[in-house]
Amino acid sequence: MAFLEIRDLHKSFGEVDVLKGIDIAIEEGGFLVLVGPSGCGKSTLLNSIAGLETVTSGEIRIAGRAVNDLHPSQRDIAMVFQSYALYPNMNVAENIAFGLEMRGVAKAEREAAVARVAEMLQIGPLLKRRPGQLSGGQRQRVAMGRALVRDPQVFLFDEPLSNLDAKLRVDMRTEIKKLHQTLATTIVYVTHDQIEAMTLATQIAVLKDGILQQVGTPDQVYSNPANIFVADFMGSPTMNLMPASLQQANGTTSVQIGAVSLPVSEPSEALRSHAGRDIVFGVRPEDVTDLSSADRSARFVETLECGIDVVEPTGADKFVVTRLGEKEVTARVRSSERIAPGDRVPLAFNMDKVHFFDPRTEMRIN
Amino acid sequence: MSGGGNDVALRSGAVARAVIYAVLIVFAVYYLLPLFVMLVNSVKPLEEIRSGNMLALPEVFTFAPWVQAWSKAQIGVEPTGLSPYFVNSLVMVIPAVALSTFLGALNGYVLTKWQFRGHRIVFGLMLFSCFIPFQIVLIPMARILGMLGIAGTTWGLVLVHVVYGLGFTTLFFRNYYDAFPSELIRAATIDGAGFFRIFRRILLPSSGPIIVVTVIWQFTNVWNDFLFGASFADFDSQPMTVALNNLVSSSTGVKEYNVHFAGAILAALPTLVVYVVSGRYFVRGLMAGAVKG
Ligand SMILES: Nc1ncnc2c1ncn2[C@@H]1O[C@H](COP(=O)(O)OP(=O)(O)O)[C@@H](O)[C@H]1O
Ligand SMILES: [Mg+2]
Numbered sequence: 001m002a003f004l005e006i007r008d009l010h011k012s013f014g015e016v017d018v019l020k021g022i023d024i025a026i027e028e029g030g031f032l033v034l035v036g037p038s039g040c041g042k043s044t045l046l047n048s049i050a051g052l053e054t055v056t057s058g059e060i061r062i063a064g065r066a067v068n069d070l071h072p073s074q075r076d077i078a079m080v081f082q083s084y085a086l087y088p089n090m091n092v093a094e095n096i097a098f099g100l101e102m103r104g105v106a107k108a109e110r111e112a113a114v115a116r117v118a119e120m121l122q123i124g125p126l127l128k129r130r131p132g133q134l135s136g137g138q139r140q141r142v143a144m145g146r147a148l149v150r151d152p153q154v155f156l157f158d159e160p161l162s163n164l165d166a167k168l169r170v171d172m173r174t175e176i177k178k179l180h181q182t183l184a185t186t187i188v189y190v191t192h193d194q195i196e197a198m199t200l201a202t203q204i205a206v207l208k209d210g211i212l213q214q215v216g217t218p219d220q221v222y223s224n225p226a227n228i229f230v231a232d233f234m235g236s237p238t239m240n241l242m243p244a245s246l247q248q249a250n251g252t253t254s255v256q257i258g259a260v261s262l263p264v265s266e267p268s269e270a271l272r273s274h275a276g277r278d279i280v281f282g283v284r285p286e287d288v289t290d291l292s293s294a295d296r297s298a299r300f301v302e303t304l305e306c307g308i309d310v311v312e313p314t315g316a317d318k319f320v321v322t323r324l325g326e327k328e329v330t331a332r333v334r335s336s337e338r339i340a341p342g343d344r345v346p347l348a349f350n351m352d353k354v355h356f357f358d359p360r361t362e363m364r365i366n
Numbered sequence: 367m368s369g370g371g372n373d374v375a376l377r378s379g380a381v382a383r384a385v386i387y388a389v390l391i392v393f394a395v396y397y398l399l400p401l402f403v404m405l406v407n408s409v410k411p412l413e414e415i416r417s418g419n420m421l422a423l424p425e426v427f428t429f430a431p432w433v434q435a436w437s438k439a440q441i442g443v444e445p446t447g448l449s450p451y452f453v454n455s456l457v458m459v460i461p462a463v464a465l466s467t468f469l470g471a472l473n474g475y476v477l478t479k480w481q482f483r484g485h486r487i488v489f490g491l492m493l494f495s496c497f498i499p500f501q502i503v504l505i506p507m508a509r510i511l512g513m514l515g516i517a518g519t520t521w522g523l524v525l526v527h528v529v530y531g532l533g534f535t536t537l538f539f540r541n542y543y544d545a546f547p548s549e550l551i552r553a554a555t556i557d558g559a560g561f562f563r564i565f566r567r568i569l570l571p572s573s574g575p576i577i578v579v580t581v582i583w584q585f586t587n588v589w590n591d592f593l594f595g596a597s598f599a600d601f602d603s604q605p606m607t608v609a610l611n612n613l614v615s616s617s618t619g620v621k622e623y624n625v626h627f628a629g630a631i632l633a634a635l636p637t638l639v640v641y642v643v644s645g646r647y648f649v650r651g652l653m654a655g656a657v658k659g
Binding site for chain 2: 047050052071072073077078079081082083085087088089098099102103146
């Protein structure tokens with residue numbers, strides 16, 4: 001049975017429906033990342049789990065126990081906030097110990113717990129300082145310390161890294177992952193950053209306008225996006241998506257993009273039923289490459305001569321922008337490839353990893 | 367050419383500075399003059415005031431008018447001086463200020479962090495109470511004090527001032543707490559702190575500036591109030607302002623201006639002290655509210 005279970009959760013603020021029937025389950029020790037654009041209801045969902053918002057309908061169970069009617073302090077959860085929410089009038093040690101103090105833990109025990117957490121997060125030298133005297137990264141650690149010290153059943157993180165600069169963000173991301181591997185406590189983590197979601201999660205839940213778009217492992221969400229929104233949202237640079245039509249002639253199926261035609265290998269039943277109709281064709285930049293970087297394990301690779309408009313070196317790779325039909329297509333090539341704007345070069349399309357969507361429903365065609 | 371321009375700029379800067387200082391000094395003198403006249407004449411014998419110049423320094427220096435005003439002057443029927451009334455005022459002002467500040471803080475806390483259906487209307491009505499003139503509440507208030515059986519008592523006056531001050535104190539604290547991050551309240555809730563513990567442990571320790579503003583505001587208003595004191599106090603609960611009026615306007619005998627001056631200074635002293643001690647925080651608190659709210 002799932003450790004944290006959310007069933008048909010609805011939440012409205014007055015007239016506005018913010019969460020419209022959320023169903024998620026996560027195993028004990030899992031790392032669930034809620035990802036979606038700003039304003040889609042991630043924080044509201046997290047706050048509902050915490051009990052900071054009352055839900056309109058639906059059920060939340062933690063470790064088999066329905067917690068809907070429990071006060072936040074009785075749900076055995078701890079939360080790290082985006083603003084860190086450190087109490088400004090208390091020093092770091094007092095901040096970390098506050099939750100224990102409220103629960104009537106004896107002073108000696110509290111001090112031992114604070115020392116243990118300070119050791120784990122390497123914030124021992126900061127214990128006597130006020131939050132105002134700490135850097136952003138240090139505050140972040142203290143906020144985590146305050147959650148860790150309680151040893152809860154579930155950790156809730158609301159965009160904990162979004163106030164840090166890029167370098168620190170990557171470091172802390174790794175640290176959170178390590179922490180999760182050490183503690184093996186169940187985590188629900190909110191972010192609008194899909195890279196954070198991919199790197200941290202054991203389960204990703206993509207949310208848009210209060211509706212779950214897809215729940216799955218990072219690989220499922222990335223390789224088999226359920227709809228155009230997920231395909232577009234996950235991945236950087238984003239997936240190339242373009243209007244196309246599906247043609248069937250002489251027993252072969254092909255996708256027609258402007259003047260270009262690409263044969264589709266082993267089309268599924270569902271895909272063939274779209275023959276003669278408009279579809280949305282998708283391919284990720286890493287699946288459009290120079291010939292020598294083409295995936296050797298791919299069974300079907302199509303080569304197209306393409307005119308290059310823009311070249312963007314990133315160091316490790318080069319992204320080049322070409323055009324298929326009317327739409328721009330980004331491709332990833334080796335950084336050693338000598339390509340300049342205006343060149344015409346052959347690009348390899350990995351046809352094993354292309355995606356088709358129904359333009360009307362926006363759903364994936366499997 | 368450009369050097370000459372700089373010279374002109376420098377000189378005109380100096381001129382502007384001189385003008386500003388001159389204006390400032392004129393205003394400072396203008397505001398200090400009454401205090402000067404009061405101080406100087408409160409330490410002169412009466413004859414010297416009668417015969418001489420109000421602005422002149424005393425020829426004979428005496429504290430007798432101060433002693434007279436404080437403990438001997440005829441006020442009403444008793445020759446008690448102002449001292450018992452000074453005590454009356456203190457005994458009334460301190461609880462009135464403390465209660466109205468505390469309740470204002472609590473109201474501000476609820477109106478921003480524990481919002482309920484209709485909280486805007488409640489706040490709007492409280493704000494509205496700030497604009498109700500004193501005179502309008504006199505008769506209803508007299509009825510209520512009578513019904514409660516505290517008419518003419520110090521506690522009656524305390525109630526009047528708490529009720530009347532609540533609109534202002536609530537406004538101050540509401541605006542201050544509105545800028546206070548709600549995530550702190552949420553964090554404390556998860557940590558297991560309840561309504562009052564969050565208030566006492568998280569909000570109050572961060573409320574220094576606004577408490578100072580509110581205390582100064584309330585202290586000045588309540589201490590200086592005359593109308594409520596004259597309307598609702600008996601002889602044994604009359605505040606300083608009413609006693610001062612009785613001292614100055616007593617119709618018997620000669621007008622002892624030096625005693626009146628000393629009495630007026632005594633009446634103004636507590637508010638002066640409050641301003642001097644915490645004026646800095648007052649400005650800081652007002653700015654904090656202005657910038658954040
Ligand atoms: N207390 C509230 N009252 C009314 N609307 C709210 C409230 N809190 C959030 N919302 C609305 O709910 C939507 C989702 O908000 P939120 O969960 O904070 O989004 P996210 O965290 O994904 O950015 C937003 O449109 C927001 O305006
Ligand atoms: Mg949010």
